[in-house]
Amino acid sequence: MKLEDVLKTNKFNDEIHKATLNILYTSYWMRDNVSSTMKEIGITSEQFNILRILKGKHPEAMCVKDIASRMIEKSSNVPRILDRLVAKELVMRTTSKEDKRETIISLTDTGIQTLQRANDALAAINKQTIGINNEEAAVLNQLLEKLRKTD
Amino acid sequence: MKLEDVLKTNKFNDEIHKATLNILYTSYWMRDNVSSTMKEIGITSEQFNILRILKGKHPEAMCVKDIASRMIEKSSNVPRILDRLVAKELVMRTTSKEDKRETIISLTDTGIQTLQRANDALAAINKQTIGINNEEAAVLNQLLEKLRKTD
DNA sequence: TTTAATTAGATGTACGTACATATATTTGCA
DNA sequence: TGCAAATATATGTACGTACATCTAATTAAA
Numbered sequence: 001m002k003l004e005d006v007l008k009t010n011k012f013n014d015e016i017h018k019a020t021l022n023i024l025y026t027s028y029w030m031r032d033n034v035s036s037t038m039k040e041i042g043i044t045s046e047q048f049n050i051l052r053i054l055k056g057k058h059p060e061a062m063c064v065k066d067i068a069s070r071m072i073e074k075s076s077n078v079p080r081i082l083d084r085l086v087a088k089e090l091v092m093r094t095t096s097k098e099d100k101r102e103t104i105i106s107l108t109d110t111g112i113q114t115l116q117r118a119n120d121a122l123a124a125i126n127k128q129t130i131g132i133n134n135e136e137a138a139v140l141n142q143l144l145e146k147l148r149k150t151d
Numbered sequence: 152m153k154l155e156d157v158l159k160t161n162k163f164n165d166e167i168h169k170a171t172l173n174i175l176y177t178s179y180w181m182r183d184n185v186s187s188t189m190k191e192i193g194i195t196s197e198q199f200n201i202l203r204i205l206k207g208k209h210p211e212a213m214c215v216k217d218i219a220s221r222m223i224e225k226s227s228n229v230p231r232i233l234d235r236l237v238a239k240e241l242v243m244r245t246t247s248k249e250d251k252r253e254t255i256i257s258l259t260d261t262g263i264q265t266l267q268r269a270n271d272a273l274a275a276i277n278k279q280t281i282g283i284n285n286e287e288a289a290v291l292n293q294l295l296e297k298l299r300k301t302d
Numbered sequence: 303t304t305t306a307a308t309t310a311g312a313t314g315t316a317c318g319t320a321c322a323t324a325t326a327t328t329t330g331c332a
Numbered sequence: 333t334g335c336a337a338a339t340a341t342a343t344g345t346a347c348g349t350a351c352a353t354c355t356a357a358t359t360a361a362a
Contacts, residue, residue, distance in 0.1 A: 001296075001299065001302045002296060003292070003296065006302075007221050007223065008220055008221050009207055009221060011207055014285055014288070015285045015286075015288035015289040015291075015292060016277070016281060016283065016284075016285055016288040018288065018292055019283070019288040019291045019292050019295075020181055020277070020281070021223065022291070022292050022295045022296070023174060023177050023178050023181060023291075023295065024178050024181065024182070024223050025223050026174055026178075026295045026298060026299060027174050027175050027177075027178030027179075028178075028223060028224050028225070029299055029302055030171055030174060030175065031175070032225075032350095035350085044317065044318080046317080046318065046319095047317095056160055056162055063340080063341095064340070064341060064342095065339090065340065065341080069159055070158050070159050070160060072158065072172065072175050072176050072179060073179050073318085073319070074179070074183075075319060075320050075321080076318075076319070076320095077318070077319065077320085077342095077343095078341090079341060079342055079343085080317085080318075080319095080342090080343090081317090081318075084316095084317080096340095099327075099328070099339095099340080100326075100327060100328085100340095101326065101327045101328070101339065101340040101341065102327095102339095102340060102341080103340080103341065103342090126167070126171070128300075128301065129299075129300055129301045130167060130171070130298055130300060131297050131298055131299065131300025131301075132167065132170070132294060132297050132298045133167075134165055134166045134167055135166075136294055136297065137165070137166035137167040137169065137170040138166040139290070139294065140166075140170045140173070140174075140291070140294045140295075140298075141154070141166060141169055141170050141173050143283060143287055143290065143291045143294075144170075144173045144174065144177045144291075145152075145153060145154065145173070146282050146283050146287065147177060147281055147282055147283045147287075147291070148152065148177060148180055148280075148282065149279075149280055149281060149282025150279065150280045150282075151152045151157075151180055183320095186320085195347070195348080197347085197348065197349095198347095214310080214311095215310070215311060215312095216309090216310065216311080224348085224349070226349060226350050226351075227348075227349070227350095228312095228313095228348070228349065228350085229311090230311060230312055230313085231312090231313090231347085231348075231349095232347090232348075235347080250309095250310080250357075250358070251310095251356080251357060251358085252309065252310040252311065252356065252357045252358070253309095253310060253311080253357095254310080254311065254312090
């Protein structure tokens with residue numbers, strides 16, 4: 001769908017203005033796709049993101065701060081998302097022996113299995129819904145990183 | 152900043168996978184810029200979005216459903232955001248005479264002035280922070296709309 | 303015309319973000 | 333050593349999203 005139809009307007013100042021709205025909407029659209037997919041697995045897209053981050057270091061465990069530094073949304077409240085992952089027994093929470101301030105998080109076996117199912121489901125849905133190829137994606141990546149001038 | 156540095160990883164499956172994360176992050180980064188700017192004005196970015204939508208029809212008023220259909224985040228809870236705009240006296244809420252189910256929203260003079268200040272502040276911050284030109288933005292727009300295959 | 307179905311909006315709950323503050327622990331320095 | 337500053341995490345609150353449910357009003361159909 002064209003952005004004009006999505007937002008029921010074509011009052012864009014210029015292509016730059018339109019691009020900002022287009023990025024916000026595409027992000028919403030993708031999160032919505034991911035969320036629907038993760039719902040079948042029984043987790044939220046944010047919980048999925050944390051499982052994915054933990055998998056990157058597995059079988060090493062990670063402390064809360066290191067998880068937080070890898071989040072897309074930098075002001076995510078990681079302890080609270082972890083509460084829910086612990087409740088679902090997808091991760092384990094212990095206190096570090098070396099530094100008792102640190103909380104150490106590790107994936108459980110169930111967590112690993114759940115993540116595997118989530119990754120498979122996501123790959124399938126992305127294949128269906130994402131309409132650009134690898135070369136186009138590379139152009140997109142260059143433009144997005146150029147866009148974030150002050151980042 | 153490169154996405155690798157933002158997320159402290161370079162474990163991307165391919166450019167498509169990277170592009171999905173890049174869009175999510177760029178959206179976060181833009182919303183963060185807008186939010187900081189709007190904070191000086193005393194509104195949130197979502198409240199700003201609604202003021203902008205109302206301006207599109209002004210001096211005509213709009214009902215809640217029509218505002219909702221123009222939101223970027225389609226599952227926004229518009230009545231609740233309107234509560235806060237009414238409390239700040241930036242919009243007025245009345246019941247439609249023709250259809251008493253409908254709530255009619257109109258901008259107040261203060262609302263119009265606030266929106267004007269918000270738009271000016273946003274234009275200024277965008278000029279500083281957004282690093283692509285109109286031609287690049289046009290390419291971005293084409294790629295994003297191609298990406299959303301099933302939308 | 304009387305009622306069932308639909309529509310518009312409001313409201314409740316779980317989850318997440320943004321941000322301020324609190325608590326425990328560790329570090330660094332006088 | 334002793335204490336102030338810094339660090340890691342948890343927690344409280346306001347705001348927003350996602351989704352279910354409720355109420356009032358309108359429309360449509362028997």
